[in-house]
Amino acid sequence: MFSCKEISKLVSESLETKLTFRQRVELWMHLRLCRLCAAFRRDTVALHRRTQQHVAELDNDRSVAKAKLSSEARQRIKQAIAARND
Numbered sequence: 001m002f003s004c005k006e007i008s009k010l011v012s013e014s015l016e017t018k019l020t021f022r023q024r025v026e027l028w029m030h031l032r033l034c035r036l037c038a039a040f041r042r043d044t045v046a047l048h049r050r051t052q053q054h055v056a057e058l059d060n061d062r063s064v065a066k067a068k069l070s071s072e073a074r075q076r077i078k079q080a081i082a083a084r085n086d
Contacts, residue, residue: 002026004037011041015048 002010007030010023019027031038069077 002030004030004034007031007034007037008040011037011044015044 010027
């Protein structure tokens, strides 16, 4: 049986890839027994769905596509990155 730590990784992986049959069974069994992991999965799935919705909304929002940084803002970002790398 997988530990809670392993289950949390499987929950995250399951959002992006298809799990093996064994992984799906282990996940299902663990979630039936562990309410903390079940709550983690519920919250993670909800967050993932909301994030996907937000990305779709941004893709459809033309004003976001038109937004651009000023040259001054770009320069400040470059300087901040360079300062961190030093």
